[in-house]
Amino acid sequence: MGKPTGFLEYPRLTSRYRPVEQRIRDYREIGLPVEEQELKQEGARCMDCGTPFCHSFGCPLINLVPEWNDAVYNDRWYEAWCRLELTNNFPEITGRVCPAPCEASCTLAINAHPVSIKEIERGIIERAFREGWVEPRKPPLETGKRVAVIGSGPAGLAAAQNLRRQGHQVSLFEKAARIGGILRYGIPDFKLEKWILDRRLEQMAAEGVEFETEVVIGEDLSVRYLRRKYDAIVLALGAGRPRDLPVSGRGYEGIHFAMDYLTQSNKAVAGDPEPEEVISASNKRVLVIGGGDTGADCVGTAIRQKARSVTQIEILPKPREWNEPWNPQWPYWPNILRSGTSHAEGCERLWSINTVQFTGGYDPWVQKAHLNKVEWTAEEQRGADGSAGRGGATTSGGMSSASPRLRPVEIPESEFELDVDLVLLALGFLHVEQGPLIEQLGIALDPRGNIAVDERYQTSVPGIFAAGDCHSGASLVVRAIDHGRRAAAAADAYLQGR
Secondary structure, eight states, X not given: OOOTTHHHHSOOOOOOBOOHHHHTTSOSOOBOOOXXXXXXXXXXXXXXXXXXXXXXXXXXXXXXXXXXXXXXXXXXXXHHHHHHHTTOSXXXXXXXXXXXXXXXXXXXXXXXXXXXXXXXXXXXXXXXXXXXXXXXXXXXXXXXXXXXXXXXXXXXXXXXXXXXXXXXXXXXXXXXXXXXTHHHHTSOTTTSOHHHHHHHHHHHHHHTOEEEESOOBTTTBOHHHHHHHOSEEEEOOOOOEEOOOOOBTTTSBTEEEHHHHHHHHHHHHHTOOOOSSOXXXXXXXXXXXXXXXXXXXXXXXXXXXXXXXXXXXXXXXXXXOOOSSSOTTTTSOOOBOOOOTTGGGSOEEEESEXXXXXXXXXXXXXXXXXXXXXXXXXXXXXXXXXXXXXXXXXXXXXXXXXXXXXXXXXXXXXXXXXXXXXXXXXXXEEEOOOOHXXXXXXXXXXXTSXXXXXXXXXXXXXXXXXXXXXXXXXXXXXXXXXXXXXXXXXXXXXXXXX
């Protein structure tokens, strides 16, 4: 693929961003476009590796990465777009917000810089939009079947688009005022400007997908009516139940879940009316608890709101710093220190930190976070037969794996305090929101509290399918798109009697 000696001749193309002092003044996208000649040169670095782990192992969508890399190198942009569109409904989104596990599993990553697959993907789809290749694809035949898709995040959008293209009448229901789910309300504009999402929604509307906003199924619209009117239902509800922090002082004002904060900020950027209680970091000492992508988004948002200071803590130990170009855990995702674009904008980061309690003064607002340091030690486990062993996964032969189960142990006399005005809990998500909809549908849940599905993405109730985080747990946007496509294929087979 590409140029046989390209990976030897050309350096890796690295992403470029607007200067920090400029971008923190607004919410516009921070990434800079790349010249097509640079993308062609990067496509030349894709080697004829024989077994392309980038799409067979690293990408949930099984994107045909080597094929469109080769097409870009040979200046066949339309062909590259055709190969990209075969597997991905929204490459303009994954090309911006996906962490790119495909690059971690690139064969070049064994001992060199991997191909910048994400930049090439973004370049292809933006060229396709400029050339007018991305047009509505209406179905050649109408089946007369009606499908309700509930939830408009990446899984719901992918399912709705594919089902409509199969000729079914599709109604997409969203409880919020605008379509997009976490893409619109959870991801800040400086990572994904919303005109990019709206551009794709216009295509879907032209294809015949019906959008219904501000509708809560089970309250505004009865489940009984839904079952009677639609031949199949696809649930794409996300994993909306956040993980809380049950410590003393949690009830003080000024302590919020990260997604509540990000949602309100995104609405403000969009010009939506302000709520009665405004969550703002302006001139505040902000503490972000949780070191993942959601926490990083809170950091970038707080900086743009002109916070006085921003500190991000994580209970897990600091990953090892890695400055080599290759992946030390190829083809798996490496456990190494990663600093996002928001961290480069000004943030103190602390690891192995446990939150003990919050305290305040006479008013109801939080004033201090009481913390201590922890160290992670291997925890001895005992099996059912009473034998001692290390915790963790076991192999098929029953032997303990090399990774023991670790637990945090508080370090004596390591307590310290931070003055805080705003605390944002970015601790991940537990499972789908288990409200009236799930109860009235009567579908089964798995032990983790998510919607249980079989290998066809069908729930315990025939004709009702589930896609994305509501059945898998919180995961990547790219995996949600894949689940949405697979659930759509299963629902189509059910409707067609196959």
